[in-house]
Amino acid sequence: MNIEEEHEENEKENSETEVDDTSSRQKKSGLVASEAWKYFTKDVNFKENKKATCNLCGAIYVCSAGSTSNLKKHIKKKHSEKEQHQELITNIFNKEQPWKYDNDVMKNNLYKWIINNQHSFTVVEEPEFIILIQSLCPTAELISADTVKRSIMDLYISNKDQIQELLMEIPGKISFTTDIWTSPSTKAFLAITAHYVDKNWKLQNLLIDFVQIFGQHTGENIKNTFVSALQNLCIHTKVLGITTDNASNNLMFINALSNWMKENDIFFDKNNHFRCFAHVINISVQNALNPLKSNLSQLRQLIIKIQHSPQRLEKLSANCRLYNIDDLKPIQDVPTRVVEK
Template sequence: MSSSLPTPHLMDDEGNQTQGESAASVTHGGLRRKGRLRSIVWEHFEKKKINGIDKAVCNYCKNALVARSSDGTKHLHDHLKTCQVKKEIEATEFPPAKKAAGEKGKTAVETHFDPDVTRRKMARAIVMHEYPLSIVEHQGLRDVMSSLNQLWKPVSRNTIKKEILDMYECERAKYISVLEQTQGRIAITTDMWTAENQTKAYMAITAHFIDDAWALRSILLSFLEVPGSHTGQVLCDKLMGSLLELNIERKLSSITVDNAATNDRMIDFMLLALDKNDLILGGQKLHVRCCAHILNLIVKDGLSVIGDLIANIRESVIFWSGSTKRKSTFDENARKLGITSGRKLVQDCPTRWNSTYLMICSALHYKNVFCRLKN
C-alpha cells in the first residue's frame, strides 16, 4: 500500500547531508530530476517503514536497522562488515573469473572449481526444493554436472545426506546463539499431528521473539517424533527437554497450544517443572489458547447443522476427481453446459473450515454439472 511520505535528507558515511531519497525531486537548470539513495550501502538494504519508523532491512540476515535521515549510513556499513549471513553467502559463491591479457580484443578466462562448494550448493537445492536424496545418483543429473565441469566427481546419497546434516548442525548453532543473546521474552507455539502414511506422531516447537533491532523473529526449535501414548506428562517431557537443551526455560513469556484436553494437562505439568519466579505473573499467563483453533471449532459446530449436505458434496467431489476418466467426463459435461472457466473441484480437509468453504464454492460453480451427471 503506497502512502505519501515526507522527503527526508540522507547522510553520507561521514554524517553530511546529501540529496533527498527517491521520493524527492531536485530542481537543476530549470528542470526537475528525481533524487535517489546515493550511498552504495543501499545495494544491500531495503528501506521500509516499520511501525511508522524508517528502517533499513538487510537483504541477507533480514535484520532491521534504524534509517532516519539524521542517522547517516555509517552504522549500515558497519553492519555489512559483521553480517554473518552475508559472509557465508560470499564464502559459498564461486570466485569471480579473472581475465588474463591476450591479443587485442581477446581475453583468456581463468576459472576456479571447488567441489566442496558444489556439494554444499547441491545439498541446499535438495533441501529447498524437497528433492529425493537419490537425485544425486541419477545419471541424467550426473551427465549435466560433468558437462559443466569435468573436474566434478559424482557423490552418493549417503554423502549428500551427511552434507545436509552438517548444514543443519551449522544452522542450529546459529539460532542457539541468537536465542542466547536475546534479552527479551520468548513465546512458544507447539502442535502435534500424525503422519497418515507412517502412523507416526510428531511435535513441532517454534519460538517467537523480538530481536535487538525490533524485528519479529520466528525460529523452528525442534521437530520431534513422539512415540507411544501422548499424555500430558509425555508432551511436557518433550517440550521441557527442548527448552532445557536450548537454555531458554527462564525466558518464556507464553506457550500457545490448541484446545485439546491433553494440552491442558501438559501446561499443568509445565507449571510444576518451571520456576514460577521466572514466569510472568508467576505463570498465570503462561497458557495461551490458539484463537485460530477456537474459531475452527466454532465454525465446525455451525457446519454440523448441514453436515449431511457437506458429506454428500465431499463424496461427489472425491468421486469425480478420483480418476482421469471421470475427470474427463466431468469436464466434457461442463463444456456442454457452457461452463468453461477452468475452475477445478476442491476437496476439503475436514479439520479446516476454510477448505470446506472453498469446496462448497467450487461445487456451487458446477451445480448444474452434478445435476446432469446424476441422471
C-alpha cells in the same frame, strides 16, 4: 609476431571478405567468438549469405564456415577506442574469461537443494544425476549418499549452535508456537517456532526445532519433547507464552509443563497459554454448519465418487466447458483444515 601485429598483417581493406576457418588460428588468437556479436548484426539471410554488418560503421563482412575472426579483426583495428569510458575492445577480446569451478560451493548448494526440496540423500548416486553433474563440469568431485548425510548433519549442528547463541543473547523472554505434524511416511513431528523481540526492537520468528514424537500424543509426552528441545538450546528458562491449537492433549501439555516449571523453580504462568485464533474460528464455523450436516454429508459423498472416477471427472469437465464456467476439480472438505485452491 604478437596478436596485434598478426591482425594488422591479415586485415583486408575490402569491406566484404572471407577468412579461413581453422582451429589453429582460433587457438593462436585466444579470442572468444561470442564477443564479436556485441558489435555486429547478422543479415536477415545470414544462413544463406553468412553476412554481418558492423553496428559502429556499417561495414559488411562474410563469416565463412561460422568463423568470426575477420569480424574481431575489424573491431580491433577500426574501433579499438571508440569511447574512453568503455573498456578497450582489444582487452575484451584478448582477456581470458574468468571462470573457476569451486567444488566446495557446488557441494554447499547441493546440500541446500537436497534439504529445501526434501530429496533423498541417495539422489547423488543416481546415474542420471551423475551424468547431469559431469555434463556441467567433467572435473566435479562426486560424493556418496553417506557423505551427504554426514555433511548435512554437520550443517545442522553448526546452525543449531548459531541459533542457540542468538536466542541466549535475547534480553527478554521468548514466546513459542507448537504444532504436531504428520509426515507422508506417517511419522509425527513437533514443530516449535520461537517469537521474540531482538536487540533492535524488531519482532522475529524462528523455527528452532522439528523433532519427532514417539509414542502416544499425551500431554506428558508432548511436554517431554518440548522441554528436551528447549534444553538442547539452553532456553528452557526463557518461556513467556505458548500458542497451540485447541486439541485436548495440548491442554494437558500446558498443565504438565506448568508443573514441571514449578518443580524446577522456573516461573511460568499457565494462563499464558494462547489458543490458535484460527482454530477458535474453525470451531465456531463447524458449530454453525451443524444444521446442514446431512446436506454436507451427501455433498461429501458425491465429491468422493467424482474424485475416484476418471469418467465422472471427464464428464464434469465437459459440462463446465459446455456452460462456459471454470473447470475446477471438486475438493473434499477437511473439518480441521482450510483448503485453498
